[in-house]
Amino acid sequence: MIDEKPAILGGKPIFSSLVPIMQPTLPSIEDIQDDIKEILLTKMITNHKYVQNLEEKLKEYLDVNNVIAISNCTTGLMLLGKTLDLTGEVLTPSFSFSATSLALIWLGLKPIFIDCDPNKFTIDVEKVPEKISSNTSAILATHIFGNPCNIKKLGEIAEEYKLKLIFDSAHGVGSIYHNKKIGNFGNGESFSMSPTKVLTAGEGGFITTDDNKLAEKIKIGRNYANPGDYNTAFIGLSGRMAEFNAILGLKSLKMLEENVKKRQKLVSYYKDKLKKFPGIKFQEIENNSRSSYKDFAIVVDSEKFGMTRDKLFEALTLENIMTKKYFSPAIHQQYAFKPFVQNQDLDLEATNELAKNILCLPIYSHMDFSLIEKICEAIERIFINRSKI
Numbered sequence: 525m526i527d528e529k530p531a532i533l534g535g536k537p538i539f540s541s542l543v544p545i546m547q548p549t550l551p552s553i554e555d556i557q558d559d560i561k562e563i564l565l566t567k568m569i570t571n572h573k574y575v576q577n578l579e580e581k582l583k584e585y586l587d588v589n590n591v592i593a594i595s596n597c598t599t600g601l602m603l604l605g606k607t608l609d610l611t612g613e614v615l616t617p618s619f620s621f622s623a624t625s626l627a628l629i630w631l632g633l634k635p636i637f638i639d640c641d642p643n644k645f646t647i648d649v650e651k652v653p654e655k656i657s658s659n660t661s662a663i664l665a666t667h668i669f670g671n672p673c674n675i676k677k678l679g680e681i682a683e684e685y686k687l688k689l690i691f692d693s694a695h696g697v698g699s700i701y702h703n704k705k706i707g708n709f710g711n712g713e714s715f716s717m718s719p720t721k722v723l724t725a726g727e728g729g730f731i732t733t734d735d736n737k738l739a740e741k742i743k744i745g746r747n748y749a750n751p752g753d754y755n756t757a758f759i760g761l762s763g764r765m766a767e768f769n770a771i772l773g774l775k776s777l778k779m780l781e782e783n784v785k786k787r788q789k790l791v792s793y794y795k796d797k798l799k800k801f802p803g804i805k806f807q808e809i810e811n812n813s814r815s816s817y818k819d820f821a822i823v824v825d826s827e828k829f830g831m832t833r834d835k836l837f838e839a840l841t842l843e844n845i846m847t848k849k850y851f852s853p854a855i856h857q858q859y860a861f862k863p864f865v866q867n868q869d870l871d872l873e874a875t876n877e878l879a880k881n882i883l884c885l886p887i888y889s890h891m892d893f894s895l896i897e898k899i900c901e902a903i904e905r906i907f908i909n910r911s912k913i
């Protein structure tokens with residue numbers, strides 16, 4: 525098999541149909557049909573029993589004071605920014621998904637881009653203090669692919685400079701930082717339950733915070749900031765979760781621990797198979813911490829590997845293996861953000877390098893190890909033939 529020509533050189537693709545980059549791990553029809561029947565019969569289809577149940581179960585799982593279910597993570601970031609009264613500039617990584625900065629811009633805030641750690645891919649905490657100005661109100665950091673940021677250092681900086689600290693924890697459910705679950709940190713965190721996430725509700729998300737007063741405000745905020753008498757209390761939005769999504773979320777939550785543990789094994793298997801290739805690097809996870817491995821990324825050093833990331837992407841596509849260049853382009857490189865990077869000192873060397881060389885390989889919780897074996901075989905035959913590609 526390995527000796528065969530790769531598809532990019534005219535060989536037969538290693539997979540006859542497309543291997544997706546991810547698939548949601550879903551409950552069976554039997555498993556949800558009674559709950560669905562109930563909401564259809566009672567006609568209580570939004571923000572009711574199942575949403576409240578999901579909030580309770582997440583509180584237990586994460587061991588936090590407050591969980592507020594919402595329509596998605598982006599809305600959650602906007603609600604956090606609004607209810608924490610953020611103003612002016614917010615320090616945030618450019619190496620993240622666009623939504624991290626989009627939420628800030630919708631609030632009229634200016635993202636100030638901070639470089640990332642080249643090994644952990646999360647915000648480079650050493651570069652945060654130099655970007656703090658009299659206009660800075662907060663830090664918004666992302667747990668990239670589920671890898672927890674350096675939360676301890678970020679907390680110290682936030683305290684010293686009296687900044688709010690919030691997390692884009694879209695990838696972070698099931699992640700652990702220094703033996704504590706992600707969800708327990710900063711002023712608040714916003715999570716995603718969209719289909720690409722380890723915990724999914726179809727669409728949806730939730731906010732965690734230990735601050736009871738803030739939680740009350742967010743609960744009102746997700747409902748147009750209508751406190752109940754239609755006398756709008758502040759500029760809220762429409763960000764509730766539907767019961768159907770909560771039913772899916774509850775079933776997904778039951779599988780979460782098992783799924784995160786499976787992902788640790790899938791990643792170990794990948795790493796074991798890929799470590800023999802020169803110029804392939806993996807994301808570093810701190811001790812006493814755990815990544816949810818929402819994604820599994822490799823970084824390609826084109827000189828050592830003998831091929832660029834883009835060529836490898838192309839070659840794997842022709843093998844019918846779907847990969848993603850997350851997060852490339854980085855936020856500061858994207859068209860819509862051009863007006864926001866003017867007059868910014870863009871010393872984002874590690875971000876630029878990572879955006880150029882990163883590639884996410886297929887991973888999902890119910891994935892079979894044999895699939896990884898074959899994906900790695902495809903990489904091997906591409907590697908063996910790299911001088912001809």
Ligand SMILES: Cc1ncc(COP(=O)(O)O)c(C=O)c1O
Nearest residue numbers: 596597598621623694716717718
């Ligand atoms: C880092 C990050 N933040 C925010 C989001 C947006 O999540 P949602 O679709 O739930 O708004 C995503 C989506 O994948 C993401 O990757």
